Amino acid sequence: MIEWGPESPGQNDEGLSASRGRHLDAVRSGGPRCHLAAMGATHEVTNQVPPLVGHDPVAGDAALAEACVRHADVATLDSLKALGALAGSEQAQEWGRLANEHPPCLRTHDRYGHRVDEVEFHPAWHDLLRTAVEHGLAGTPWRSPEPHAHVRRAVGYLGWTQVEMGHGCPVTMTYAAVPALRAAPSSRSGTSPASPRPPTSSASPSRPASAAWSPAWA
Known part of the structure; x- marks a missing residue:
């Protein structure tokens, strides 16, 4: 006063x-x-839980983890540890907050009046999308030799998009567009990944849990 x-x-x-x-x-x-x-101080907040950080929304989800092991194997679940840890981190949650605070912005013209039709994205959107692609959540399964690539992608997607759902749309469209493009070769124009390599035989030993996941295409 x-x-x-x-x-x-x-x-x-x-x-x-x-x-x-x-x-x-x-x-x-x-x-x-x-x-x-x-x-x-005006008041003290006592009815709110502390921030939920440091958890793993993949391995920490009993139903999701059990489904991953049932339809794939333990090694597939273990390969998602890094993604799960990042999804539960304070950094990733901040990316999600910033992405929601700053939605994509369409710029139809520049300051001189020229038509540009650009969409500006806050850097947090790029962080979220880059992480999804780097961890094989976009088009990777269609060319991966891994026998459980699609299960891995589904489980990782359900865990990672808990951070922020909006960026999951282009990630999903990238994944879902591949079979449609393959069904229409005349419109593919080289944008679809080549036919997938033969998957590893299910009778072969599972890869070790520490094996690195290397996306083949995204």
């Missing part, structure tokens, strides 16, 4: 001038012009 001197709106012109004169004299003499009262 700012507390001024004795001047008040009800004073007449003569009183107002005198009051202003006293304030001016005080300023010239080094006196304070106003007093800023210290603001204390």
Whole structure:
């Protein structure tokens, strides 16, 4: 609260001038012009849970983890540890918050009036999309030799998009477009990945849990 001197709106012109004169004299003499009262804490929040960080939405989801092992194997679930840890981190949650605070913005013209038709994305959108692609959630399964690539992609997608759902749309469309493009070779124009390499035989030993996941196409 700012507390001024004795001047008040009800004073007449003569009183107002005198009051202003006293304030001016005080300023010239080094006196304070106003007093800023210290603001204390307004209230204490006690009914909110702390931020949910440091968890793994993939391995920590009992139903999702069990389904991954049932339809693939333990090694497939283990290959998603890094993605799960990132999805539960404070950094990833901040990306999600910023992406929602700053939705894509269409710029039809530049400042000189030229038509540009550009969509501006906040850097958080690029962080989210880059992570999804790097971890094989886009088109990778269609060319991967891994026997459970599609299961891995589905499980990873369900875990990662808990951070922010909006960027999951282009990721899903990239994944889903491949079979449609393959069904229409005349419209493919080299944009679809080549036919997938033969998958590893299900009878062969599973890859070790520490094996790195290397996306073949995204």
